[in-house]
Structure formats: C-alpha cells, structure tokens
Amino acid sequence: MALVNHTTREINAKIVYYGPGLCGKTTNIHMIYHRIAPTQRGKLISLATETDRTLFFDFLPVELGTIKNYKVRFHLYTVPGQVFYNATRKLVLKGADGVIFVADSQRAMLDANLESLANLRDNFSDMGIDLSDFPMVLQYNKRDLPDVLSVDELNAALNPRMIPSYEAIAMTGEGVLKTFTSVSKQVLQDMQKHPERHNFSIGDIVSRADKGVAEPLDQVQPEPSLADSAMAEAKPAMAALEEAVEAGVKVHLGQPHMEDSQIILPFEVVTDGKEDQFQLRVTIDMDAPLAKRFKVFVKGIKK
16 A cells, blocks of 8 residues: 655555565565665665564665656565464555565475465455455575476466566575566556555646645644554664664564564663663554554563
C-alpha cells in the first residue's frame, strides 16, 4: 500500500523479500545497498539473532526517479525465514506493493522453498490479496553451488504461471539488480493500472503536480514513511539503536519469544565495560483499531 506525501512530493512503495531461511534475502539487501549511489539510498537497518538471521526486517529506502514531479522511493524489507516467526512475517508483509521471492536453488532445499511459497500465499490470502494478480518476481539464488536444480525444474515446481524469474548469485551481486529492477517496474505499472489498491489516485497526483499545489507545511500532519503503524511506531527506537551502534556501543540480541500476546526481544547494551539488559516489547491487540493494534516500548531489566 503506497503512501503519497503531497508536501514532500513523494510516492513511497514497499517491496518485501520473501523466502526460506538462509536463502539470501538479506544478502540481496546488502548487495543493493553497496551497489547504488549513496545519494539514492537511505540507512540500512538490520536486526539479527546471534546466528545472523534477520529477525524483524531490513529496511532500505531507494529513490528511483520521478512520476509527474513526484519522487518514487522504494522501501525494501526482508522477512525472517524461520517458520516460527510467521507473526513477524505477516507484520512485515502487510502493506506490501510488490514481492521478490528468493528461492534457494539447491536440490535439498526444494521442500523449504515450496513451504515458504505456500506460506506467502496463505498470508496474503489472510489479508484478502490474490497472489496470482500481484506484482511479484522469482529469484533463483545460489546458482554457483553444487547440486542445484535446473531453471526448468525450478519453474516446474515454483513457477507454474511463468512470472518473471532470474538466476542469481547474491553473494557476488549477479542477478540482484535485475531482480529488483523487474519488480520495481511491475509495481509502477500496477500503480497506474490499479491505483486504488495502492491507496492513492493517479488523477490526484497528476492534478497536484500540474497545478503545483502543495499543502501548507504548518497544516500537514506528519506521515509515517513505513507502510504500517507498528513499524512507524518502532522507528524512533530503531533510530536510537542506530545512534548507539554508531557511537561504538555494542548491542547483543537475544532469542525472541512470545509472552502474553507480546513479541519480546531481549538485548544487551555494552558501554565502557558496563552491561545493561533491556527488552524490546511489541504488544499486539487484534481487537483494537488498526492504528492502535501494536504498541512498541523498551523495558529495562535489573540484574
């Protein structure tokens, strides 16, 4: 669900990298970050467990030109690959405008690919979205490893509709930008064909751009740059965490778990030899209005 900010003249679209654990989703994000110009990217935010698997999301805003004098900014996310993080997968997937499914080409990973693809389809179905009519591409990653399935075998198993697919070696960058460019084009085309499902009107954008109409800054409520309230609410906490890391503070993440309808992520902050323990808590209330469904706060833990 794209967000349009008429004040800054930006169209914000969300692309989610989906796939089984360790298939290369985070590697794709990192490779794009290092391949594009610094002026076209934002800060890369990653949260990972001690085994270096993405826990919540990777986030990378990328600017790709303009539409009627509106900047198009893509926000890139990955979901955790492990099945027991499905609640987090749904949170990240919510509001997506396009999906890149990263498949592990190794023969032994076929079942994991099929399971993750079925999970993607089920999660979209729960949101009332038909995956067969949604901007999506497939990336067949790890093509340099031994005992990989052929592209024909992968298409037969994972791609019966023959949507765009690309071979890739994410570790070297091969196929990474091709995959991202392909889904970006699909998203832009879908926005023009079906603006209503991306939460904006092309006519309104064209009218405002042609007339040079902009809302007065002092009358505009700030709009979240993320596609759902939970992530937007977590943004200040993430920014503080980033500043701490940049200042030389070490942050060690513990094992996340669920407790009384809360997602709890323990983490330890080490400064000048001193260790402090905290918990990042996401409270979930599915009966509340959408904007108040998730609350994020940090709790200090006394030793």
